[in-house]
Amino acid sequence: MSLAALELDLDVFSGPFDLLLTLVLREEVDLLELQLAEVVLAYLDHLESRGELDLETATEFIVLIAALLELKSRLMLSDGEEELLDIEPEQAAEELLARMLDARRYRAASAHLAELLSGEHGVRFREAPPPAHLRRTIVQPQEGSQDPAVLGEAIGRLLLTPPTINVRHIAVPRVSVGERLAHLRTLLRRGSFSFDEAVEGADRMTVAVTLFALLELYKRGEADWSQGECFGEIAIKARVGEADAPPLARAGGLAG
Amino acid sequence: MNDGGGESDGGGLRPVRQDAAPQAADTSPDSQIPALARTVEALLFLSTDPLTATELADATQAGEGAVRTALALLAEDYAPGRRGIMLRELGGGWTLASDPETEDAARRLLSRPRLSTLTPAQAETLAIVAYLQPISRPEITRIRGVSADSATATLLERGLIEEAGHSQFGAVLYRTSTAFLKLFGLRSLEELPDVARWDPTPEEQAQLRERLLRAGEARAGAGPEG
Amino acid sequence: MNDGGGESDGGGLRPVRQDAAPQAADTSPDSQIPALARTVEALLFLSTDPLTATELADATQAGEGAVRTALALLAEDYAPGRRGIMLRELGGGWTLASDPETEDAARRLLSRPRLSTLTPAQAETLAIVAYLQPISRPEITRIRGVSADSATATLLERGLIEEAGHSQFGAVLYRTSTAFLKLFGLRSLEELPDVARWDPTPEEQAQLRERLLRAGEARAGAGPEG
Numbered sequence: 001m002s003l004a005a006l007e008l009d010l011d012v013f014s015g016p017f018d019l020l021l022t023l024v025l026r027e028e029v030d031l032l033e034l035q036l037a038e039v040v041l042a043y044l045d046h047l048e049s050r051g052e053l054d055l056e057t058a059t060e061f062i063v064l065i066a067a068l069l070e071l072k073s074r075l076m077l078s079d080g081e082e083e084l085l086d087i088e089p090e091q092a093a094e095e096l097l098a099r100m101l102d103a104r105r106y107r108a109a110s111a112h113l114a115e116l117l118s119g120e121h122g123v124r125f126r127e128a129p130p131p132a133h134l135r136r137t138i139v140q141p142q143e144g145s146q147d148p149a150v151l152g153e154a155i156g157r158l159l160l161t162p163p164t165i166n167v168r169h170i171a172v173p174r175v176s177v178g179e180r181l182a183h184l185r186t187l188l189r190r191g192s193f194s195f196d197e198a199v200e201g202a203d204r205m206t207v208a209v210t211l212f213a214l215l216e217l218y219k220r221g222e223a224d225w226s227q228g229e230c231f232g233e234i235a236i237k238a239r240v241g242e243a244d245a246p247p248l249a250r251a252g253g254l255a256g
Numbered sequence: 257m258n259d260g261g262g263e264s265d266g267g268g269l270r271p272v273r274q275d276a277a278p279q280a281a282d283t284s285p286d287s288q289i290p291a292l293a294r295t296v297e298a299l300l301f302l303s304t305d306p307l308t309a310t311e312l313a314d315a316t317q318a319g320e321g322a323v324r325t326a327l328a329l330l331a332e333d334y335a336p337g338r339r340g341i342m343l344r345e346l347g348g349g350w351t352l353a354s355d356p357e358t359e360d361a362a363r364r365l366l367s368r369p370r371l372s373t374l375t376p377a378q379a380e381t382l383a384i385v386a387y388l389q390p391i392s393r394p395e396i397t398r399i400r401g402v403s404a405d406s407a408t409a410t411l412l413e414r415g416l417i418e419e420a421g422h423s424q425f426g427a428v429l430y431r432t433s434t435a436f437l438k439l440f441g442l443r444s445l446e447e448l449p450d451v452a453r454w455d456p457t458p459e460e461q462a463q464l465r466e467r468l469l470r471a472g473e474a475r476a477g478a479g480p481e482g
Numbered sequence: 483m484n485d486g487g488g489e490s491d492g493g494g495l496r497p498v499r500q501d502a503a504p505q506a507a508d509t510s511p512d513s514q515i516p517a518l519a520r521t522v523e524a525l526l527f528l529s530t531d532p533l534t535a536t537e538l539a540d541a542t543q544a545g546e547g548a549v550r551t552a553l554a555l556l557a558e559d560y561a562p563g564r565r566g567i568m569l570r571e572l573g574g575g576w577t578l579a580s581d582p583e584t585e586d587a588a589r590r591l592l593s594r595p596r597l598s599t600l601t602p603a604q605a606e607t608l609a610i611v612a613y614l615q616p617i618s619r620p621e622i623t624r625i626r627g628v629s630a631d632s633a634t635a636t637l638l639e640r641g642l643i644e645e646a647g648h649s650q651f652g653a654v655l656y657r658t659s660t661a662f663l664k665l666f667g668l669r670s671l672e673e674l675p676d677v678a679r680w681d682p683t684p685e686e687q688a689q690l691r692e693r694l695l696r697a698g699e700a701r702a703g704a705g706p707e708g
Contacts, residue, residue: 060376063402097465101455102399108454109387110379113440117372120441122356123342124370128530130302131579134588144667148675150600151666154609155690156680158625160426161697289565297566298584299591301527307591315591339515340524357517358524365525365533365541412629419628421602426701428628 006046006061010038017043021064024071031072037230040065067103073208175206180213188223188238195225195234289333292318293326300330305434306349347437348444371414371439381407382416386436387451390420390429515559518544519552526556532575607633608642611656612674614691616646618653625694627701 006017012033013020020039023029043061047053129135187193195214199207214236217223225236289297295316299307309327313320327343327350334343334352341352354362359370374382381404384396396404408430411417416439420431437444456464515523521542526533535553539546553569553576560569560578567578580588600608607630610622622630634656637643642665646657658671668674678684686693 109383116440122359124354151609152675294566298580340520354524358521
């Protein structure tokens with residue numbers, strides 16, 4: 001099955017998922033009015049009704065929904081908190097266009113590669129290593145033929161630290177994931193708390209970073225979280241015992 | 257390592273005129289092939305990587321012209337459909353490969369299946385590396401919009417991509433390997449079509465840009481409420 | 483891994499009796515060989531180890547008699563002295579091998595890369611071992627941010643590094659060898675150049691090992707850490 005088969009019946013749109021994407025890009029459906037959580041739920045229902053998980057489609061869905069989420073969050077953030085964002089609508093549009101073109105380009109290129117590969121079906125190469133006696137070096141490497149500076153240079157290269165996490169559109173993050181992690185861990189000592197408590201009085205950026213920190217806690221198996229309903233309260237509780245084996249269970253949080 | 261050897265001059269498979277190899281004419285029984293061609297054949301058989309005419313000339317201590325003549329002779333002998341092995345110009349050089357018609361038997365014999373499919377994530381990652389090499393993982397992730405870590409790891413493990421130094425920030429850069437060219441039947445990266453071929457027309461792009469721009473401007477005034 | 487084809491066991495080189503292949507006469511164009519022989523040829527080409535007639539029969543789903551006929555036909559074609567590759571019967575099985583006459587060229591081709599310079603991955607791995615020895619492979623991987631398995635294997639094979647016991651966690655530790663010192667013209671490890679010359683942030687006080695590990699983890703994108 002393909003994503004085209006995913007029929008949606010949402011407040012602002014009903015029809016196939018593919019069409020929704022097209023309409024969003026043509027701005028005929030307002031992304032800000034679109035509840036992406038509904039789309040995700042519809043997809044989950046769809047999956048459930050089929051009773052099987054098609055990984056390819058799931059991947060495609062996640063990619064597309066992530067793109068929509070990003071687009072939407074940009075639209076939401078680009079207003080009111082400009083000082084946080086170093087990005088103009090023109091620039092956002094340009095960047096988005098470039099990314100859409102890139103994605104499209106390389107998806108098409110990957111289809112081309114897949115075609116090439118299938119055209120070569122059945123062509124195999126010899127993998128046997130040549131006999132050892134033919135590989136043996138005849139001439140001993142000359143003493144001192146290598147420059148020790150090569151080694152120092154390599155270490156120097158390895159000492160380079162890449163710039164910290166790439167938070168593309170955010171000029172100066174005022175809150176760090178580390179801080180929010182520490183904050184969440186403090187709360188976690190109580191055993192459980194709600195996400196609202198964790199971000200009480202915080203600005204949008206802090207909320208976003210806190211959510212990121214929460215994902216990190218979940219990934220590390222320190223906390224579990226659940227959300228009874230869309231946009232409902234997110235309950236977070238400490239995970240005890242099974243230290244580094246995050247369960248495959250639902251990760252709640254569909255807020256979007 | 258893979259210098260491409262620049263033998264992308266097509267026409268490599270041109271059958272040889274017998275008179276082109278007069279020195280090679282020897283007095284051996286009819287079906288014996290000339291000494292140089294025999295050596296070249298052995299080298300192609302032994303090497304797991306495609307060999308350029310230059311590499312073959314260095315190893316055989318013969319001239320490149322003579323090597324090309326020998327290759328043409330072998331190409332005729334190993335022409336598709338004649339034997340179970342074919343001589344092909346791939347991955348920047350020459351290599352021997354099995355005839356695809358023998359695949360069923362090969363699959364029964366060898367436990368290791370030929371790489372025949374890639375997941376969409378792997379194919380996309382591979383396409384990005386192929387066109388933009390050398391490229392780092394964060395850049396691939398940026399283009400794909402989702403993490404490429406596991407796809408990159410699989411491609412590395414399968415030998416389709418390899419490390420190619422570091423970016424100025426220390427991130428490992430990747431490029432496609434000779435194995436990639438071999439498996440995809442390419443003589444060189446130049447054979448990949450221009451990526452712009454899949455772009456929408458300039459008109460379509462302009463339209464898209466304008467719509468996106470209008471969307472952004474509309475947003476600037478509106479009071480968004482999550 | 484490499485059984486070297488056991489080419490020292492003598493006696494394997496028996497030419498095939500011509501009369502063994504009377505039924506192989508076919509009606510195909512002069513130089514094309516029959517389908518079964520082509521498949522057998524491809525299998526012999528692809529296989530690292532000698533194949534018995536039974537194995538070949540199983541893979542080709544042909545009778546053993548037919549396979550033997552095909553082998554006889556191939557043996558004729560690949561008789562010693564005719565091509566650069568020979569068909570040999572070894573240890574009860576059949577295998578293709580390069581003609582010993584081509585060995586000089588093969589050695590020139592195959593032993594060459596071993597003398598060339600280190601790849602970036604090898605240089606890095608070697609540098610890590612040189613400066614931090616003894617060090618385990620997992621640590622090398624952490625510092626590089628990517629697997630160092632193949633580089634480590636090559637350095638071991640080339641004798642530039644060697645095992646040096648086990649870490650408290652049971653991982654094999656590595657150190658550089660005497661051959662390493664010779665290759666780099668060093669009398670002792672004391673003579674390794676001072677890293678400070680290439681240090682991008684010389685003001686850092688922490689131990690080299692600790693700093694390398696930290697940078698490596700940052701490169702691997704080990705996740706946001708305060």
